[in-house]
Amino acid sequence: MVFGSVRAISPLVVFALVSIPPLALAQTITSAAKEGDAVAGVGNVTSINNVAVNGFGDWIVEVDTDNADTNTDAALLKNGALHLREGDALPAPAGASLDSFDSVNLNNNGDSGWNFFLDGTSGTGDDSGIYFNTALVLQEGTVSSSSDFSPGTTYIGFFEATIDNNDSDQILVVASVDDPAIPSSVDRALVILDIDGSGNLIAENVHAKEGDVLSGQTEGVNDFGTGPHQVAFNDAGDIMFFADVGTNTATDGTIYLHDTLLAQEGSASPVDGRNYELLSSRGLDLSNDNGHHVYKANLDGDTTDDEVIVRDGAVFRREGDTLPPIAPFLLTSFGTGSGPVQVDQSGHVLWYGDWDDPNLDVDTGLFLDDDLLVQEGVTMIDGLLVDTIASGQDAFEMSENGLYVIFEATLVGGINGAFLIELESPVAVEPLAATTAIVGVVPNPFVRGTEIRFYVERPGAVEISILDVAGRRVRAYGRASYGAGQHAVAWDGRDTAGRPVPAGVYFSRLRANGVSETRKLTFLGR
Secondary structure, three states: OOOOOOOOOOHHHHOOOOOOOOOOOOEEEEEEEEOOOEEOOOEEEEEEEEEEEOOOOOEEEEEEEOOOOOOOOEEEEEOOEEEEEOOOEOOOOOOOEEEEEOOOOOOOOOOOEEEEEEEOOOOOOOOEEEEEOOEEEEEOOOEOOOOOOOOOOEEEEEEEEEOOOOOOOEEEEEEEEEOOOOOOOOEEEEEEEEEOOOOOEEEEEEEEEOOOOOOOOOOOEEEEOOOOOOEEEOOOOOEEEEEEEOOOOOOOEEEEEOOEEEEEOOOEOOOOOOEEEEOOOOOEEEOOOOOOEEEEEEEOOOOOOOEEEEEOOEEEEEOOOOOOOOOOOOEEEOOOOOOOOEEOOOOOEEEEEEEOOOOOOOOEEEEEOOEEEEEOOOOEEOOEEEEEEOOOOOOEEEOOOOOEEEEEEEEOOOEEEEEEEEEOOOOOOOOOOOOOEEEEEEOOOEOOOEEEEEEEOOOEEEEEEEEEOOOOEEEEEEEEEEOOEEEEEEEOOEOOOOOEOOOEEEEEEEEEOOEEEEEEEEEOOO
């Protein structure tokens, strides 16, 4: 078996040259969380660890606090409120509680898929699990049901798990397994978990595993990238990933987009006469539409211009380049190699840059294409100058539609924080969907109320209704005219007559432009 059952992408799509219009930016920057903020019932924030944002500006920030109990001092904040905390009891497995978090992520439905480390299990053989929000999907120690593994293959650990850019009830997992047919005792695999809307596991699809011979190779996979920015996933179930293959260390690093080889160490790069020298531990990303992809790499030869960012097969930025916001100075680095580089669905790239200004207080920044969004020593937030901008793992993220950026920085005075950028008037940023459709229900499950978010492809009448499980309409919003773009209606858990409905499962139904779509809602009551 070379690959699992997930569809392949045509190389013609991968390398298509797409015109990407320039941006005209206006922006606002607000604090999401920063050192000294009070987290109710936990303590005051002392540091920022991980950040995530979706296409509606919803965000998650992982923080540490000054709580004296180091087993319960870390927390996840979601849109400013306490979301999860170390020590929280989990619905499953029985008796388990949260020991610590891995990387954080957030899709456009407001859902997260992640790896939790657990307390209260039987021991070290089952003390982690893949969760959809707080619902256990797959626990360490579980025997896989996938026919892509040998019978009796057990999950023995998890690295990355992500639902970013995927609103289709799937979680991508970089898993460690013990497959009896693979000689080593710890075997790596890329697995897509199909789940239902409540997080129940439906199927395990193994995209590739240790020992598989990938397209364009003659030797098998030794390992996959296990960092948070060495795998990427989108709504179509496409995967971009780093794989270590073969025995020659000069050519063993590769980057794949699904079944298509994008880059390999020792092979030609987009720079004439220069080969890729290092691809491992380098950030990469995949857009939700149009096949846009981006990755960081190092080239052989002169070290003064060997760092590059490659977008859609062409050099996007290179060490030694200059740009209008920093001229006449030259780029010298793209930050921590394993740190993020991001591409939105229109092909615009978010990246960190360092340049050779002799004034070291103003020589780094966060860019969107050629635009300098944040510059140390120049940008003001909450009346204070930005002192340093983080470039390491999970230091910044852009929503797939390019409307929001969240980043970690330290303000003058040593105040560490996570900050949200809203791009107010970007040109050529595409919508969250390509047709009239429901694009999210947030929150879900919910108490008191939720918001049904939808995108309208072209102006026209849209009808939204709430149905019970028998298909009876309990709330009618009628037909109203909406312009093209994103919209939302709120449901407060009442019927058309204003009476509270019982807790339970309901469905939102959208009808417009010949489209009919439903989304399941879980109302927990008032």
